[in-house]
Amino acid sequence: MEDARSFAIAAHAGQLYGGKPYETHLAAVVQVLDDFGFGEEYCQAGWLHDVVEDTPIELAEIRSLFGDAVAAMVDAVSGIGPTREVRNARIYGGLKACPAAAAVKLADRIANVEAAPAGSEHRARYRREADEFEAVVRPCVPPAMWSRLERALA
Structure with a gap:
């Protein structure tokens, strides 16, 4: 997993996430995956997502x-x-073709929501997208992981 971490950090060199090095976001995604017991390939994908x-x-x-x-x-x-609509459509199609990736996408969404300030436009956008996101992702992930997103969005 260290190879994926190093590779991703180098690839995102100079990019920021909320004013911090992009590694901050990637590490948060991998932590969510680890919190729910996902193994090495998932965590590699988390670093590389x-x-x-x-x-x-x-x-x-x-x-x-x-x-x-x-x-x-x-x-x-x-x-x-x-556009965001086109990007989301591509992701939803990708998740239907590779349901295992839903855990990575959910970990990404959880990390994004948990990092977004309450009342921010980011959280509002995720709430607006919630129904479509849920229809594709929720059937493929552990219920406890989905509950974490719901708590973060509340």
Whole structure:
């Protein structure tokens, strides 16, 4: 897992998340996955989940370095496209094709919501997207993990 961590930190070098190094967000995603007992491939995907979406690195490199299972999860959660609607549609299609990736996407959403200030536009956007997100993600994740998102959004 250390290889994925190092790779992701290098790939996101110079990027910020809420004014902090991007590593802060990635570590929060991996912590959520670890909190619910997800194993190494999930945690690798957690470190790498934004690499294809936010850096020039291509999925083929992720696949060659980390294997097919990790690459499939990263691909499934990569929101690529010109608008949030298009990016979300790509992710929802990816999660339907690779249900295992739903845990990574939920960990990402939990980390984002927990980091967003109460009353922020970020939280409001996640609430607006909640029904569609729930329809795709909730059937594929542990109930306790889903409950954590609900608590964070409350």
